[in-house]
Amino acid sequence: MIRLNWTDEQKNRIIELSKQGLSSPKVAQQMFDEYGINFSRRTVARFIATGHTSSHYKGKPKPKVKDVKRGTEIVINKDGSTTSSTTMQMTAEQAKDPEFVLRAHGFNPDDWDIVSARNNFWQQNSQENGLIDLYQSKITVKPKVDNDIKRAVEILTRDIKPLKVKHSLDSSRKRNLVIPITDNHWGITHLSDVQDKLSELLDIIKQGYGTIVIEMIGDMLHSDKINSTETVSGTVLEDVDMPKAIDEAMQFTEAIVVTALENANTVMIKSVGGNHDFDISYMFMIWIKERFKQAQVDVNNRYRTAYLLGHVLISIQHGNVNKKNPAQILANECRHLWGIATTTEIHSGHLHFDKTEDQNGVVFRQFSTPKPSDDWETMNGFVGSNKLMYALEYNDGRLKVEHFI
Known part of the structure; x- marks a missing residue:
């Protein structure tokens, strides 16, 4: 039998493996795997117990108690x-x-x-x-859920180069344009589905406006995750290609924002999250803010927000929450803006069909979606709504023109 002279490194390794809870046979096998030397199980056990490798070492006898069986x-x-x-x-x-x-x-x-x-x-x-x-x-x-917002922001923004657009002021631009974008569900929707609508929208933008407001009203992306397809609450959806969805959402958004910057004195981008994409849409807005430095981008994680366009007060919310008294909530949360406004509107989506209603002077505009019907909608027969995009022209005090695209 070959007598082994163990090195200090090998002895330390045996002690380390033993402290990890490995039994003597497993330590011997691990040592064979690492060093290619057949360490005797008994010698390994003796060394762990006494610190000696020689069979002639006579230490204090130990009670004959078997090791605890661990499971x-x-x-x-x-x-x-x-x-x-x-x-x-x-x-x-x-x-x-x-x-x-x-x-x-x-x-x-x-x-x-x-x-x-x-x-x-x-x-x-x-x-x-x-x-x-x-x-x-x-x-x-x-x-583990990677919910470290700061780290995620650094990942998303470290390679973003701000886009410089030729932007000039024109005092002849009097009217304002609002572009509500809701429930695109990129992943279900593809650029090929909305190419014609996008071209028509860009032609409207090119008419020139004092202020253009782009409203991101939620569910722009179909899934709140990348490697699985789920809503923010964990509801499992039909699988979509999320990397492709994000790329197409970026192309779509960039086309609108660049054209707006070229044809408006001021460009504002407002946002709220949806029930599908509340978290990931926040990160998408970080990308928009870093990409388009010339625009006024509102990045928030709220369920609703509001802004003043001339004397028109507009609140946006996705439409899945705050259903009972949205006008009263708006009046309470935005008292100063409410007092200045001559017209008040609430813009929402979520239900995928078009509806306009005047409730005691507050106009509720629920917008449809250009997305094609997904499998769930087809199964349940929710296929009758118009597939629309919108552009709304305002003067200082009220809506003047509504474009159905």
Whole structure:
């Protein structure tokens, strides 16, 4: 039998593997995998227990107690979390290290976050390892969600080059133009579906205006996620190609904003999120703000916002919330603007069909969508609404022309 002279590196590695909770056979196998040397299981066990490799070493006899059999119980909870219970060998410092605990339970710290953890300590005599520290460890984990807005903003904006558009003032431009964009659901909608409508809208913009307001009223993107197709609340949708959807949404938006900057004294872009894309639309607005520095871009994570166009007060909201008394809420939240305005309008989408209603002097405009019917709409027979885009011309005090595109 070949006698091995272990190096300090190999001894330290054996100690390290043992502290990770590996049994002597598993340590021996791991050492063979790493060093290509057949380390005897018994010699490995002796070294872990006594610090010596020689069979002639006579240490204090250990009680003949077998190692604790360790297994792991995994429970998948209804809320999407996972609970793992196991017995493991670790130090007090390791028990405080979330990454160590996650790995010990078999979870990659890059993919999982600890929701709760409980580690109960006791000591056990082991035939192989002597007196060892054991923990009954129970953790609940959830898949890691990359919700670090600052980091996401840095990723989205680090390579964005602001677009410089030839922009000139023209005092002859008297009227204002509002372009409501709602429920495009890019991913279901493709550029080929709206190319003709986009061309007609650009022709309207080229007439020239004092102020052009582009209203992003939610559900511009079909999914709130990239690698799966889900709404912000987690409702699973039919699969769409989200990278392509985002690219086409960028092309569509850039065509409108560039033409607006070329043909208006002032360009404002207002936004609210939708029930499909509330989070990702916020990030999309960050891209718009960084890309079009010449426009006044309102980036927010609110469910509604309002602005004054001359003496016309316009509030935008997606339409899935604040359904009961939106006019009263607007009057309470925007008291100063309400007092200045001679006309008040609320713009929304969400329901995918066109509707205009005057309620005690507040005009509610619910806009349709140019998107083709998806499988869910086809199945339920929601296929009768007009597939429209809009452009609304205002003077200082009220709506003058409504373009149905």
